[in-house]
Amino acid sequence: MLLDIASWALILLGGAFCITGAIGLLRMPDFFTRMHAASIIDTLGAAFILMGLILQAGFSLVTVKLIAIGILLFLTSPVATHALARAALARGVQPMLAKGDVSSNS
Amino acid sequence: MLRIASLLVALFAFWVLMSGMFSPFLLGLGVASVVAVTWLARHMEIADREGHPAHLRLVAVVSYWLWLFKEIWLSGLKVARIILDPRLPVSPTLVRFAPSQKTAVGIATHANSITLTPGTITVQANHQEFLVHALTRDGAAGVVESEMNRRVREFEGSDLEEND
Amino acid sequence: MFAAAAAALLVTLSLALVRAFRGPTVFDRVVAANSIGTVAVLLLAVIGFLTGRPDFLDLALVYGLLNVVGTIAVLKFFHFGDLGEPGDEEGA
Structure with missing residues (x-):
């Protein structure tokens, strides 16, 4: 019962983070800031939903599979994000920068 | 030889998991x-x-991941708060700095950890220099000479090539 | 309960779809597509629990792999104009 409540809380928290990230994806002003919003979905949203599902699954092969999905997401999402950022910069997408910035984009 | 043995065990574990x-x-x-x-x-x-x-070493890797989860949670909360703030207080910043890792594994771990943490993204990464885009000015200040830099340097191990 | 999680994920998916339609650059669309892929993986896992069929987890795993390969392939295409050339690598 306690385990059920904990897993429900985790799943709801993960869902909330997913929606937050999606709102950020719509609200953010330029491409690079949108990527930060998307990384919330990839990390916190995914982690909490998977943790909630793990608590539901108990100790079985399903748990190990969920952990494998989590590891896969956590290893691949930064690679895709990094490739995306680098490709965008190489193609000349200029990031919007705050005023009074010390370092310049060469 | 140890590497081959560990690869065999890891692949077989994956087979059993999938089947x-x-x-x-x-x-x-x-x-x-x-x-x-x-x-x-x-x-x-x-x-x-x-x-x-x-x-x-497995202990070092696991303890690094636990610390990284804590960091992701903290900065994820910050970014979520910025997104839900009606004024949207972002101050996007690009920052360059030199990582202190020596091995390719260390560099990759450091760059991926920065990207994995919400609010900072590694745009370019090589042995001499990282170019990081941060959502806020504070976030940009946080990646230079960070605790993450020190921790990855600790667990990456030596630069020496071993023969197996 | 799982239905609530699935609903939240569907809301996320539709918001990301709006971003994918709006653009404006191709990279915005790729970010949205990448997020949609991640959400689809989670949605498959949740549906596996919702319908009591753990087989869906295997689909989620495969979808996760396809997602990253697809993103990198699209990027490589827009970066270099084709998928064959290895391109110039910096660093070692």
């Missing part, structure tokens, strides 16, 4: 394909220090 069957025939098929894949990996020379970093 979920324990009949001798299927396990035998698993052993056969694991041996074939390992032979292929050795033949293609991708089972090296970088492709299968078995030299890292």
Whole structure:
């Protein structure tokens, strides 16, 4: 019962983070800031939903599979994000920068 | 040789996880394909220090991941608060700095950890210099000479090539 | 309960779809597509629990792999104009 409540809380928290990230994806002003919003979905949203599902699954092969999905997401999402950022910069997408910035984009 | 053994064990564990069957025939098929894949990996020379970093100590890796989860949680909360703030207080910043890691595994771990933490993204990464885009000015200040830099330097191990 | 999680994920998916339609650059669309892929993986896992069929987890795993390969392939295409050339690598 306690385990059920904990897993429900985790799943709801993960869902909330997913929606937050999606709102950020719509609200953010330029491409690079949108990527930060998307990384919330990839990390916190995914982690909490998977943790909630793990608590539901108990100790079985399903748990190990969920952990494998989590590891896969956590290893691949930064690679895709990094490739995306680098490709965008190489193609000349200029990031919007705050005023009074010390370092310049060469 | 240790690397080959650990690759065999890891691949076989993955086979058992994916199949979920324990009949001798299927396990035998698993052993056969694991041996074939390992032979292929050795033949293609991708089972090296970088492709299968078995030299890292498990305790160090696990404790680093736990610390990274804590960091992701903290900065994720910050970014979520910025997104839900009606004024949207972002101050996007690009920052360059030199990482202190020496090995390719260390550089990759550091760059991926920065990207994995919400609010900071590694745009360019090589041995001399990282270019990081941060959502806020504070976030940009936080990645230079950070605790993450120090921790990755600790667990990456030595630069020396080992022969196996 | 799992239905609530699936609903939240569907809301996320539709918001990301709006971003994918709006653009404006191709990279915005790729970010949205990448997020949609991640959400689809989670949605498959949740549906596996919702319908009591753990087989869906295997689909989720495969979808996760396809997602990253697809993203990198699209990027490589827009970066270099084709998928064949290895391109110039910096660093070692």
